[in-house]
Amino acid sequence: MREAGALARADSANGPAPDAASAGPVLLDAQGLRLEIGGKRLIDGIDIRIREGRKTMVMGANGAGKSLLLRLLHGLIAPSAGRMTWRGGPVDKSARRAQAMVFQRPVMLRRSVLANLAFALKVRGLRGSARQARIDEALDKARLSDLARSPARVLSGGEQQRLALARALACDPELLFLDEPTASLDPASTQAIESLIADANRRGVTVVMVTHDLGQARRLADDIVFLHAGRVAESGPASRVLSSPRSEAAKAWLEGRLFLDGQGAQS
Amino acid sequence: MQNFASVLGDAVALILSGDADLMEIIALSLRVTITAVVVACLIGLPLGAVVGAFRFPGRTVATVLLNSLMGLPPVVVGLIVYLALSASGPLGPLGLLYTPTAMVIAQTILVTPIVAALTRQVVEDLDREYSEQFRSLGVGPVTRIGALLWDARYSLLTVALAGFGRAVAEVGAVIIVGGNINHVTRVMTTTIALETSKGNLELALALGVVLLVIAILVNAAVMGLRASAARAAYA
Numbered sequence: 001m002r003e004a005g006a007l008a009r010a011d012s013a014n015g016p017a018p019d020a021a022s023a024g025p026v027l028l029d030a031q032g033l034r035l036e037i038g039g040k041r042l043i044d045g046i047d048i049r050i051r052e053g054r055k056t057m058v059m060g061a062n063g064a065g066k067s068l069l070l071r072l073l074h075g076l077i078a079p080s081a082g083r084m085t086w087r088g089g090p091v092d093k094s095a096r097r098a099q100a101m102v103f104q105r106p107v108m109l110r111r112s113v114l115a116n117l118a119f120a121l122k123v124r125g126l127r128g129s130a131r132q133a134r135i136d137e138a139l140d141k142a143r144l145s146d147l148a149r150s151p152a153r154v155l156s157g158g159e160q161q162r163l164a165l166a167r168a169l170a171c172d173p174e175l176l177f178l179d180e181p182t183a184s185l186d187p188a189s190t191q192a193i194e195s196l197i198a199d200a201n202r203r204g205v206t207v208v209m210v211t212h213d214l215g216q217a218r219r220l221a222d223d224i225v226f227l228h229a230g231r232v233a234e235s236g237p238a239s240r241v242l243s244s245p246r247s248e249a250a251k252a253w254l255e256g257r258l259f260l261d262g263q264g265a266q267s
Numbered sequence: 268m269q270n271f272a273s274v275l276g277d278a279v280a281l282i283l284s285g286d287a288d289l290m291e292i293i294a295l296s297l298r299v300t301i302t303a304v305v306v307a308c309l310i311g312l313p314l315g316a317v318v319g320a321f322r323f324p325g326r327t328v329a330t331v332l333l334n335s336l337m338g339l340p341p342v343v344v345g346l347i348v349y350l351a352l353s354a355s356g357p358l359g360p361l362g363l364l365y366t367p368t369a370m371v372i373a374q375t376i377l378v379t380p381i382v383a384a385l386t387r388q389v390v391e392d393l394d395r396e397y398s399e400q401f402r403s404l405g406v407g408p409v410t411r412i413g414a415l416l417w418d419a420r421y422s423l424l425t426v427a428l429a430g431f432g433r434a435v436a437e438v439g440a441v442i443i444v445g446g447n448i449n450h451v452t453r454v455m456t457t458t459i460a461l462e463t464s465k466g467n468l469e470l471a472l473a474l475g476v477v478l479l480v481i482a483i484l485v486n487a488a489v490m491g492l493r494a495s496a497a498r499a500a501y502a
Contacts, residue, residue: 076402110418
């Protein structure tokens with residue numbers, strides 16, 4: 001397998017040459033991932049290696065398969081074909097519990113902020129003072145301590161997303177998936193979310209995040225995987241992909257041109 | 268035909284007098300109905316939640332069955348329970364026929380499908396929202412059912428209310444298995460039927476008024492709860 005940059009192989013016929021491999025052991029390795037629904041191939045033979053400690057941004061146009069790829073990697077959807085390993089072994093229950101995901105629309109239980117955190121930690125087996133300490137820490141980091149007793153569903157969009165992220169991080173994941181966590185958030189909320197993500201990554205959490213925001217990719221990404229029509233059009237270190245993209249799809253995206261299937265780029 | 272206003276006046280006076288027989292009938296009605304609704308909820312809530320939240324072979328059949336059983340004819344249920352509890356029936360040795368327990372059994376059979384079918388719908392809708400988050404967290408099946416039921420608690424109050432409405436107004440099944448025995452199994456609905464046939468309209472109407480007031484009070488209480496829950500954004 002050719003491996004571009006930190007994690008993925010370019011699958012397109014015009015795929016780029018591989019970049020220098022990044023350091024860090026492979027956390028999650030997916031080979032030949034394919035997803036077909038109703039006879040339509042939505043994910044088309046993606047190979048991807050997620051290395052420990054990296055922040056990987058998954059980019060691409062609407063319908064490119066970004067969210068589906070995240071769900072496949074996190075095990076929320078079963079692939080039609082392909083295989084995955086976790087640290088070289090099977091993706092078992094413990095591997096799943098070492099992962100967490102934050103969705104574009106945060107899912108808030110009909111409970112208080114505190115109870116949302118407590119529920120997740122109870123599921124992860126934390127009890128008593130250890131759980132309370134983790135809750136206090138999560139509330140503090142997400143700057144939600146003052147809202148601890150408030151119903152989660154009355155929080156603003158930014159606060160809900162901070163809570164969703166805090167809940168995911170409170171579970172102490174090794175690998176965190178984020179599906180456009182700052183979509184439709186204002187700059188201040190976006191900054192708060194990005195700060196939490198960067199902080200978690202500094203503490204060793206590996207991040208795989210879908211984003212449409214080029215600026216966000218520039219601010220956060222170590223690596224970029226660019227999808228087009230369910231395939232990896234290009235991947236590699238963010239500095240290289242963002243400055244000199246090799247695939248036509250990524251070039252068009254970065255230049256703000258329309259890139260339509262079978263029609264090439266349009267100015 | 269007596270004047271309606273005059274009968275209603277007598278009925279209200281009967282209620283306000285705190286007539287011992289009337290109170291006994293009301294108390295038994297509430298005891299039987301509430302017991303049946305509680306038992307139906309204990310069975311129907313988890314049953315509906317399981318059908319609503321999990322995918323398994325035969326789930327569609329189970330859903331159709333639950334929905335269909337919501338319209339069980341009370342007299343048929345009464346007849347089946349009667350046959351089961353009668354001296355020659357399989358449960359005859361228990362000696363439950365013509366007791367309040369027999370009435371609870373019949374009402375439970377009528378109410379459980381209502382609770383289960385409505386719960387299935389509520390839980391299925393909520394599970395659609397929570398499903399990916401739960402799978403991401405690794406929530407087990409028992410915790411999942413518990414969390415769905417807890418988070419849907421205000422909607423499920425309405426479900427329980429629908430069951431209560433069915434049970435408290437039921438007459439066909441309880442008259443068959445209870446026998447409408449004075450001071451033993453006589454409840455509001457069976458008394459209304461009996462007293463009307465005897466021409467004792469004051470007592471019949473008094474019980475009718477009580478039934479209506481109970482229905483209004485229970486509905487108002489549940490609506491109030493739901494409204495406060497909505498204000499707090501829990502619902």
